[in-house]
Amino acid sequence: MSLLNLESTELAELSQKVRAEYEELKAKNLKLxxxxxxxxxxxxxxxxxxxALPGQGNYRTASGEDVRNYGNLKGIEDIRAIWAELLGVSVDNIFAGDSSSLNIMFDLVSWSYLFGNNDSERPWKDEEKVKWICPVPGYDRHxxxxxTLGFDMVTVPMLEDGPDINAIEELVKDPQVKGMWTVPVxxxxxxxxxxxxxxxxxxAMETAAADFRIIWDNAYAVHTLTDEFPVIHDVVGKAAAAGNPNRFWVLTSTSKITxxxxxxxxxxxxxxxLAWYSKIAGVRGIGPNKVNQLAHAKYFHDAEGVKAVxxxxxxxxxxKFDAVLNTLEERLGQYEVARWTKPTGGYFISLDVIDGTANRVWELARDxxxxxxxxxxxxxxxxxxxxxxxxxxxxxxxxxxxxxxxDGVATCVLLAAIEKLEGK
Structure with a gap:
């Protein structure tokens, strides 16, 4: 019973029903x-x-380092080894920092802008223009x-197996294209x-810019919604084997784990x-919070401990994800006014409504x-x-x-679709 194929009388009847439901929704005075x-x-x-960790008197790493003092910009090996195993990289190729991987991303991009990175001929601020590839829909904070840095952001569509790789391979032929955002899992x-x-x-792709970088934000690397954990591809190793060893900046964190x-x-x-990063990071600070890193290492014990959490x-x-998906299917599936993803991990569901109505849905929900x-x-x-x-x-x-x-969102999606069909 596609909404788009309803007879005028059927549409009018449904419109009256949905508008009544919306008035009832507003009368609830929700705060959701x-x-x-x-x-x-x-x-x-x-x-x-x-x-309560690491606990009084418990301040030394497995190698004997006193985490209460300054130093060790790369972070303690106790926690780095756990995440190296989870990501499938060498412990020598991973640093542990403070609570926000987004801070590191900002540093990487802004330092490349100010100083250039280790493959740059000049700082990015001295380029005529900097372009950045943005798969969409994507992460707003990226x-x-x-x-904020004034880059030209070039969008490519997100497909079922990742961003449109054919489009990306064409875009990177432009030397002004310096980087790309990704959330690969x-x-x-x-x-x-x-x-x-x-x-x-x-x-493996050839890029016109030698200092082109992909920010590989693996924020949800272990965030399954099932009993199965995702495959983590070692892109650092893949790029090295392809002759592009410096292509990937890989980030992740425990932010939605602990x-x-x-x-x-x-x-x-x-x-x-990592050497380029360390040179500048060592000016910015003397080292991360190693006490907190030791606490996390003792809490997890090992990679299997992370998976247990x-x-x-x-x-x-x-x-909660089942509730969202079930409601969308029950309330909207028959009307064909929306499509949505059905993720097996992560934190979000992407909802596509009828073109030209997303902002109206947002307004109706707000009200x-x-x-x-x-x-x-x-x-x-x-x-x-x-x-x-x-x-x-x-x-x-x-x-x-x-x-x-x-349930309220579904009502808003239906009402916005009806308004569009009615020409309002």
Missing amino acids: DLTRGKPSAEQLDFADELL FTITE FGNPTGISFSEEVCDRLA HAGGGVSFFASSADN MRKHAGSLAP AGIKLTEAGSSFPLHQDPNDRNIRLAPSLPPLEEVTEAM
């Missing part, structure tokens, strides 16, 4: 929030053991970094994971990239007391050319609130 992918209180509680907001073919082609406000970040790359998260998150991430947020400069994409983030609210919010 599906805006950002924050862990819930239940998820944060999983790691409360950390608050786009904000390159927007359970992407934000689509939940899509890159295929090995896409990874291989990104690692405590988002007090985790550990990781930066994996080639030896030359992630199974707890999956148990908390999966029912009914349901906060959604603003329409267009998954595109550079918040400009979705089709006005169709909405990012859903079900992790923070309790399950019953997720269910109630999504």
Whole structure:
């Protein structure tokens, strides 16, 4: 019963029904929030053991380093070894930092802008123009970094196996194209994971700019919603084998594994990239919070310990994702007014509504007391050319609130579609 094929009388009848539902929705005076992918209180509680670690008198690493003192810019090996195993890289090719991998991303891009990176002929600020590839829909905070630095952001569509690699291979023939954003596993907001073919082609493709970099934000590398963990492709090794050893800056963190406000970040790359980073990072600071790194190492013990924690998260998150998907199917499936991703991991669901109605859906939800991430947020400069994409983030609210919010969102999607068909 596609909404687009309804007879005028059927559309009028449905319109009356949905408008009544929307008025009932507004009368509830809801205060529900599906805006950002924050862990819930239940998820944060999983790691409360950390608050007592490493414990009084327990301040030495396995190698005997006193974590209370200055130094060790690369972070302690105890925690680096765990994440090296998870990512499939050498422990020598990974640094551990403070709580935010986004901070490291900003450093990498802004330092390349100010000083040039280890393959640059000149600082990027001295280039006539800097262009940056942005797969869409994508992560808004990524786009904000390159927007803030004034880069030209060139979009490519996200396909079922990753970004449009054919389009990317053409774009990198331009020497002004200096980099690219990616979330390769359970992407934000689509939940899509890159295929090995896409990874291989990104690692091997020829680029006109010798200092071209791909930020490989593996934020959701172990964030499964099932009992199965995703395959992690060693793009650092792939790029080295293809003759492009410095291509990837790989980032991840424990932010949605332990405590988002007090985790550990990781930066994996080639030896030359790490040396370049260290030279500038050593000016910015003397070293990371090694006490917190030791606490995390003792909490996890090993890579299997990380996976055990992630199974707890999956148990908390999966029912909320099921609630979103079930509601979308039950309320919207028959009308063919929306499409949505069905991720098996990560923190988001990407919802595409009828072209030209995403902002209206957002407005209707806002007026009914349901906060959604603003329409267009998954595109550079918040400009979705089709006005169709909405990012859903079900992790923070309790399950019953997720269910109630999504029922309301479905009503808003239907009403916005009806308004468009009615020419309003």
